Amino acid sequence: MSSRTKTSRLYRLWSLAVLAAAITAMVWFATGHRTELRQIFETLRDGLPITTQAEAAGQSAWLDSGPTTIDPQELASLDIEEQDRSDDDYERDEFGSSWLDVDENSCDTRNDILARDLVDVTYEDGADCEIADGTLHDPYTGTTIEGNLSEDVEIDHIVSLGDAWYSGAEQWSDEKRERFANDPSNLVAVDGPANTSKSDDSISEWYPHWDAPGDTVECRYAAAYVHVLAEYDLSVTRDDYTLLKQLEANCKELA
Structure with a gap:
């Protein structure tokens, strides 16, 4: 940690x-x-x-919105399977080509997550949903980001779509994959380069290279990762499970 x-x-x-x-x-x-x-x-x-002063003004809304300990029952429910990624048959479009309005509030998921995770947001002229600017207290890097959201802030899938594909989503219907890609529990607004660096890695592939800003965000991420896997009945590799067991114990000590 x-x-x-x-x-x-x-x-x-x-x-x-x-x-x-x-x-x-x-x-x-x-x-x-x-x-x-x-x-x-x-x-x-x-x-x-x-x-x-920025810390005193607030931190990531996502960081404060959920548990920072792994649910032991959810972790125990995960199947450990070997995942053959050699075929490289994953395509992003398998999960839909655009953001949806899954909660039927007339705003697409991207703008819903920006509104949830950012502070001091402003909207495009005449728009009720389309966010033009705001301030992100980025949980992945610990930095505060202000500026052009299309360049600096991206929406990350905590369990990446590629990771999900090889963990069981390949067998899903198109509708279920679209729902997964738009599930707010699997989404967080983050620094764009950090999201690019994470790419489609599983937690054991990404975590060793992640320079997290603190223990709390590591535990929050791990708890969310396990919850999404359990919710969608996705499997993990042996390396993923070993790391998650370690994080389960470490995060429990910090709670």
């Missing part, structure tokens, strides 16, 4: 500093040093690191 970030440690140190200032305030107010106290407080506030 990765260590806690430097930013988090800085935040705790500055929180202690602000607490000390507050205690000092009570003493100084009693003696009438209001002007001096205000100057000290403003110096502390302005000295906060920019990344810490």
Whole structure:
């Protein structure tokens, strides 16, 4: 598991500093040093690191929206199978060619996920659904992203479509594959390059190369990954299962 970030440690140190200032305030107010106290407080506030201020404003909505421990019953229900990917017969279009409006709210799934995972969103002129801009506290990298959503932010399938194909989805109907590709429980808005790097890897293929920003997001991802596999009765490789068992134990200790 990765260590806690430097930013988090800085935040705790500055929180202690602000607490000390507050205690000092009570003493100084009693003696009438209001002007001096205000100057000290403003110096502390302005000295906060920019990344810490972003953390204080919020973090990934997806990170806060679900469990950070693997459900042991869901993990135990997974079949362990060898997966032959040598044929390379997976095609993205097998899961549909566009985003759907699965919840019938007149907005497609991509815009639903952007609205869920981003803050300070703005919409295209005259549009109720089409999001033009916003701020993402990216769970995969720990960075804060603002800008052109078509270039900087992508929607990742937690269990990738290629991974699902070789884990059992090849046998599904077209309708079920489309439903899977649009299932919000399997989707998260993330940094575009991080999504490209993950590609169609299974968790054991991607995880060793993932420089996660902290333990919590690793555990949140693992819990979501297992839940989706169990929900759709998808299999895992031996390597996937071994890693997930390890994460199950590690994440339980952190809970």
